Amino acid sequence: MRKLGMIGGMSWVSTRSYYEQINRHVQKHKGSQASAPMLIESLDFSQLYRLDTDQDWEAAAAILIASAKRLEQAGAGMLMIGANSMHRVYREIEAEISIPMLHIAECVGERMAADGVKKAALIGTRNVMTGGFYRRRLVSHGVDLLPPDMDSMEAIDRIIYDDLIVGRATRNAERVFKTIITEQAQEGAQAIVLAATELEQVVDVDANVLPIYDSTRIHAQRGAEWILGED
Known part of the structure; x- marks a missing residue:
């Protein structure tokens, strides 16, 4: 098996989910005693929290570039960023390393194209929902x-940053996202993209009013497939 590198800690909750999902996929294909060869650097999310200005993003890029270089030097053959929003600086990181990277939105887009999805709604933090880098x-x-959905952005950001990044999932949050998804279906969406890695805590990915494309699940599966040489 090949060794995967992951920049994590954004948040630790989603990094835990990545680690579990990647290992379960590897175990399914390699046997119950197998586990995924991985290098994970868990960053301090307090330095990367709610970035706003260009200077904030330049500082974030520098932190992630340094992390990517350390993972490459440690022997990772492929790199993943365990967060949606940090893909805003994907190109800056890509330019500084020689190993390939798995872009989360590319993985999601490829899956949706294979399924024939033509119209969808994107749910994530304000940065992801409005940023061209993901869309x-x-x-x-x-x-x-x-x-x-500009009307829902404040509530979505508050739930993600105040609750989900510390692993606190509430019934109220579940109701908020159920309402948002129902409204998006009424607007003509054929599917929903969960573009925040913590949203699986409050959105039923497998049973909802619309098909749910969970970016974490799709990204993690692609990482596991690379480890197994299935890509």
Whole structure:
């Protein structure tokens, strides 16, 4: 098996989910005693929390570039960033390392294209929902995205940053996202993209009013497939 590197800690809750899902996939294909060869660097999320200005993002890029270089030097053959929002600095990181990276939105877009999804809604933090860096990747795979739901952004950010990143999932949060998804279905969405790695805590990925494309699950599976040489 090949050794995968992951930049994590954004948040530790989603990194835990990545680690579990990748290992379960490897175990399923390699036997109950197998585990995934991985290098994980868990960053301090307090330095990367709610970035706003260009200077904030430049500082974040420097932190992630340094992490990526350490993982490459330690022997990782492929790199993943265990967060949606940090893919805003994907290109800056990619330019500084020689190993390939798995872009989370590319993985999601490829899956949606294979399933024939033509119109979807994107749910994530304000940075992801409004940023072209993520939306362009999905559109390039033929997915027409509904406009960002500006009315829900504050509530979504509050739930993600105040509750989900510390592993606190509430019934109220479940109700909020159920309402959002129902409204997006009424607007014509064929599917929902969960573009925050913590949202699986409050959204039923397998049983909902619309098909749910969980970015964490899809990204983790692709990482496991690379480890196994299935890519």
